[in-house]
Amino acid sequence: MTTAPIQENKKSKEIIKCSSCEEELVSDVEEDEQKNIGCDQCERWFHLGCTEFIGLKYEDVKSRDFSCLYCS
Numbered sequence: 001m002t003t004a005p006i007q008e009n010k011k012s013k014e015i016i017k018c019s020s021c022e023e024e025l026v027s028d029v030e031e032d033e034q035k036n037i038g039c040d041q042c043e044r045w046f047h048l049g050c051t052e053f054i055g056l057k058y059e060d061v062k063s064r065d066f067s068c069l070y071c072s
């Protein structure tokens with residue numbers, strides 16, 4: 001096992017997981033589909049690519065209302 005010397009973030013930084021695929025959500029990603037969107041109805045977060053908005057530009061989606069699959 002190798003441990004990449006990624007920057008040591010604050011230990012208190014909470015890890016948010018995609019409620020669809022259970023993968024950790026990361027910020028500062030280039031891929032639109034890996035960017036995070038939060039449900040307007042609940043606390044859940046998703047990758048853009050794990051929602052109905054897959055294939056759309058993050059810029060186009062972030063101003064829209066989003067209800068996740070649990071809320072719609």
Ligand SMILES: [Zn+2]
Nearest residue numbers: 018021047050
């Ligand atoms: Zn996901």
Ligand SMILES: [Zn+2]
Nearest residue numbers: 039042068071
């Ligand atoms: Zn929801």
